[in-house]
Amino acid sequence: MPALHNKLVQILDDESLTPHFQPIISLAHKDIIGYEALIRGPADGPLHTPMALFDTAKRFNLSTKLEFTCRKISIQRYARLNLSKKLFINVSPSVLLQPDFKNGMTLKFLKQAGLDPKSVVIELTENQPTDNYQVMRDAVTHYRNMGFEIALDDLGAGYSGLRLWSELLPEYVKIDKHFIQGIHENPIKLNFVRSIQSIANALHCNIIAEGVETENEFKTIANLGITHAQGYYFAKPGAVPVEQVDNALFVNRSPAQYQANPFSATTASHIAKFITPVSSATPIAEVMHLFQHNPDLSILPLVDDHIASGIIFRDRFLSKLFSSRYGLELYGKKPINSFVSKSPLSIEHNTPIEAVSQQLTSAVEHDPAFIVTLEGEYAGIATLLDLLEEMTRQQIRNAKHANPLTLLPGSVPVNERINHLLAGKTPFAFAYFDLDNFKPFNDVYGYSAGDNIIKAVAHILSEHLPEQYGLVGHIGGDDFIVVFTCHDWLERCKAILAGFEAVVPSYYKADDIKAGGIHTENRKGKKCFFPMISLSVGIVDPTSTKDCRSHVDIADLASGAKKQAKNIDGNSMFINQRKLMKHTDEATQPLPA
Numbered sequence: 001m002p003a004l005h006n007k008l009v010q011i012l013d014d015e016s017l018t019p020h021f022q023p024i025i026s027l028a029h030k031d032i033i034g035y036e037a038l039i040r041g042p043a044d045g046p047l048h049t050p051m052a053l054f055d056t057a058k059r060f061n062l063s064t065k066l067e068f069t070c071r072k073i074s075i076q077r078y079a080r081l082n083l084s085k086k087l088f089i090n091v092s093p094s095v096l097l098q099p100d101f102k103n104g105m106t107l108k109f110l111k112q113a114g115l116d117p118k119s120v121v122i123e124l125t126e127n128q129p130t131d132n133y134q135v136m137r138d139a140v141t142h143y144r145n146m147g148f149e150i151a152l153d154d155l156g157a158g159y160s161g162l163r164l165w166s167e168l169l170p171e172y173v174k175i176d177k178h179f180i181q182g183i184h185e186n187p188i189k190l191n192f193v194r195s196i197q198s199i200a201n202a203l204h205c206n207i208i209a210e211g212v213e214t215e216n217e218f219k220t221i222a223n224l225g226i227t228h229a230q231g232y233y234f235a236k237p238g239a240v241p242v243e244q245v246d247n248a249l250f251v252n253r254s255p256a257q258y259q260a261n262p263f264s265a266t267t268a269s270h271i272a273k274f275i276t277p278v279s280s281a282t283p284i285a286e287v288m289h290l291f292q293h294n295p296d297l298s299i300l301p302l303v304d305d306h307i308a309s310g311i312i313f314r315d316r317f318l319s320k321l322f323s324s325r326y327g328l329e330l331y332g333k334k335p336i337n338s339f340v341s342k343s344p345l346s347i348e349h350n351t352p353i354e355a356v357s358q359q360l361t362s363a364v365e366h367d368p369a370f371i372v373t374l375e376g377e378y379a380g381i382a383t384l385l386d387l388l389e390e391m392t393r394q395q396i397r398n399a400k401h402a403n404p405l406t407l408l409p410g411s412v413p414v415n416e417r418i419n420h421l422l423a424g425k426t427p428f429a430f431a432y433f434d435l436d437n438f439k440p441f442n443d444v445y446g447y448s449a450g451d452n453i454i455k456a457v458a459h460i461l462s463e464h465l466p467e468q469y470g471l472v473g474h475i476g477g478d479d480f481i482v483v484f485t486c487h488d489w490l491e492r493c494k495a496i497l498a499g500f501e502a503v504v505p506s507y508y509k510a511d512d513i514k515a516g517g518i519h520t521e522n523r524k525g526k527k528c529f530f531p532m533i534s535l536s537v538g539i540v541d542p543t544s545t546k547d548c549r550s551h552v553d554i555a556d557l558a559s560g561a562k563k564q565a566k567n568i569d570g571n572s573m574f575i576n577q578r579k580l581m582k583h584t585d586e587a588t589q590p591l592p593a
Contacts, residue, residue, distance in 0.1 A: 005060050008047060012062065012069050016042055017053075019074040020237035021081075023245065024088065024208060024230045027222050028359050029343045030250045034086030034121065036230065037074035038237050067092060072109050079113035081240065088121045088151060093136055093164075107146050117147035121172060124164070125153040133167045140168050154210070155196065165199075173200060177211020177231070184216040187466065194224050218249070223468060225359065247307075247376060268356050269349040271390050272372035272380030277303035280310060280337035287312060287336045288321065299369050299381055301344075302337060306377040310340035311369055345370040349379055353390055360384065403474040405451060406458035414473035414481050418551040421483070428470070429489040430540040432558040433457065433496075435478035436566060440520045440530040445507070453507055453533060454478055460499045464492050481558075490575075493537055497571040500535045508532060537573045538562030544576050 011017065021035035041047040047056060057066040071089055078087050089106070110117055122143050140150055151172035152165055165173060175196060183189045193209070200207045209221045212231030221229060234249060235242045278287065280302040291297060291314055302310040317339060347356055349372050360370065369383045401412045409417075421428050435457065442450035454474075461472045461482055469486040484492065505513050512518050517531040538561025540554055548554045557576055565574035 004046065004056055007045065008053075008056050008060065008062060008066075011041060011047060012065055015069055015073055017070060017073055018239060019070070019077045020239055021078070021083075021241040022230060022237035023235050023241060024086075024228055025234050025245060026228055027250070028227055028345050030245070030247060030346060031343045032085055032243070032245060033228065034088055035078070035083060035241055036088040036123065036237075037070075037078065037090065039070045039074070063092065068105055071106060075106075075109045075113050075115060077239075079115055083241070083243070086119050086121050086149075087115070088123045090123050090125045090153065093124055093139075106143075106148075118149075120147075121149045121151050123151040123153050123172075123174070124168070124170070133163070136164070137167055140170075151208070165203075165205075169203065170205065172206045172208055172228070174208045174210050174230075175226075180209045180211045180217055180221065180231070181213065182217070184214075184220040190220065190224075190466070190468075193221065193226070197225055220468075223355070225355075227359075250376075266353045266390065266394065267349060268347050268351045268353065268372050268382060269379070270353070271382045271386040272349065273382065273386075274380045275299060275301055277301040277308070277378060278336065280304050280340070281335045284321070284334050284336055284339070287317065291318070299383070301371060301378065301381050302340065303378045308344055308346060308371040308373070308378045310337060311344045311367065311371070311381070312336060312339060313368065346373050346376075347371070347382075348376075349374050353387065353394065356387060357391060360387070403476070406455060406474045408458055408462075408472055408474035408480075410473065411475040411481075414471065414475065414483070415551040417471055417483060418554060421485070422545075422548065422550065425546070426485065427542040428545055429484040429542050430545055430554050430558055431482040431484065431489070431493060432538045432555075432562045433461065433480040433482065434536050434538075434562055434566065436534045436536055437517070437530045438478045438533055440518060440522075440528075441507075441533050444518050444520050449507060453504075456503055456507070457500065457535070460496055460503070464496050464499065489539075489542075493539065493573055497535055497537070497573065501571045504532055504534070531569070534569075534571045536562060536565040536568070536571075538565050539573060539575045541576055 018040045020038045020040055022038060023032045024034045024036060025031070026033045039050055039053065041049070041053050047053050053066065054063070057063045067090075071091075074089060075087070106120075106122075107117060110120065122140075124140075143150065149172070150168060150170040151174060152168065152170045153174045154176040155162075155165065155173050173196070175193060179189045179192055183193060197207055199205075206228055207226050208228040208230055209217075209226050210230050212218050212221065212229045212233045214233060217231075218229065218233055234245050275297075278290070278300060281304075282302075287300065290300065298314045300312040300314075301308055302312065320339065345360070345367065347359060347370055351359075368385075369381055371378060372380045372382055401410045402408065403410050418428075418430070435453070438450065438453070441453065454477075457478070457480060458472070458474060461480055465472055465482060465484070469484065469492075470489075471483040471485075473481040473483075475481055486492070508518075512532075517529055519527060519529050522528045538558045540548075540557045540561065544557060545554055548557070561574045561576045565572050568574070
């Protein structure tokens with residue numbers, strides 16, 4: 001043990017640590033916004049990994065010295081690399097609370113390295129309980145007053161992440177990699193991250209998803225509206241980090257993955273206008289000439305090799321150019337890209353309008369326009385005003401077609417969604433849910449109780465089909481439609497039937513539950529016994545839907561399947577002219593997955 005202590009002391013005295021830097025990516029701008037500094041010990045020793053270093057330092061009360069040494073050499077190395085993005089530096093809250101904590105040391109290191117504090121983000125990494133929130137608030141205020149931004153690391157892994165978030169209101173919050181790994185196939189992780197993103201939107205905070213390693217994980221977090229990401233999918237940490245991310249990593253997401261508002265399939269292409277672009281090397285004087293001779297030209301995209309690199313806004317351009325008495329004389333021959341400070345927000349043409357809105361509202365900065373692309377290449381430009389007008393039209397239209405009882409979309413938007421999926425050759429399953437013995441229940445218990453049953457069905461369907469996995473529609477009365485764009489549609493149907501079967505008894509009186517149903521008159525006025533309400537579902541599988549030409553063909557197949565399902569007692573399903581089965585039975589022949 002003394003040997004390990006001596007080894008650590010020697011490392012700190014010699015400052016024989018190596019900083020590595022991992023890029024943090026803006027998903028909206030498809031660009032690097034900063035780098036997290038990560039430390040490595042000597043490669044040939046027992047203290048090479050960060051865990052070994054910091055665990056040993058904690059054991060020998062050397063945490064503060066280790067942290068400041070890491071901070072110093074990280075800042076020095078970052079300055080030598082001459083990187084223009086933000087530097088994220090890890091700071092332990094426990095170190096802030098130590099009596100030997102030295103205020104102003106970070107600022108001193110930055111001044112020596114020639115770095116601006118505004119380019120640094122203090123990343124609070126919590127690895128042990130923190131309950132002195134007043135001291136934490138004071139420390140964060142101290143850092144902010146010096147110009148630093150604040151990030152909260154590993155949300156979900158620490159002891160008091162949400163409390164720290166609410167107390168410190170950081171500019172960035174990092175979601176622990178546990179919740180990102182496998183998120184595309186784990187509904188619990190998905191819902192957790194969705195909730196965190198909702199909180200972030202309300203607090204105007206930027207979420208960074210850590211540990212993104214696969215394309216599926218990237219697609220999922222992007223579809224949730226997460227604005228930033230970090231992980232091996234983009235780049236590993238390096239002593240000399242990458243300065244650009246391969247654009248091919250930002251794979252196009254199919255429209256079926258966006259279901260933020262299931263009423264409409266309107267996409268970014270509907271609001272895009274093609275404006276003839278200019279090269280980023282165009283002299284400023286020529287751009288000035290374009291604006292002078294085209295009074296209606298308010299936005300000018302910069303495009304090189306079909307890729308948009310910037311947007312010039314008329315008012316900003318003229319204001320900046322003429323803010324100096326000799327503006328045109330000084331800048332006239334310089335390229336227009338000298339007026340561009342960041343990459344433009346680019347959105348693929350087939351992105352649904354609701355997902356466009358989500359990306360824009362969660363972006364760090366809000367420009368009045370954005371680029372629309374076709375397979376990554378410039379296709380046009382759209383403005384926030386265009387988006388607002390389109391969304392207003394949709395809201396009016398959606399209210400018109402929503403079912404007044406459940407507020408679920410009715411037949412018009414459902415049919416449009418189906419036709420859109422067919423046109424895009426997107427695989428999907430279609431299910432037609434209908435209540436059995438609903439009229440007798442309504443007659444005995446009243447319309448209010450009947451409405452409650454219908455709302456219960458709507459709740460169960462929506463609960464078992466989150467928006468990103470499909471669409472739930474209510475086409476009238478006790479008839480519901482579900483469009484599944486996920487592969488596990490059969491398992492979800494079984495879960496829906498089981499969930500409904502479990503909840504139905506709560507809507508009956510004790511005597512009727514004991515009897516298994518109610519006695520009342522049928523449609524011919526004859527007294528009959530009617531079992532408790534159940535659900536029947538007719539399903540058209542993906543193999544069959546892909547051969548249909550429109551929603552009319554699918555509706556015909558689903559109606560026939562539903563009719564067969566209603567011939568079975570209790571909660572049951574029938575899959576488009578395939579083997580009849582009850583949800584509690586095992587299938588006697590393979591069913592499509």
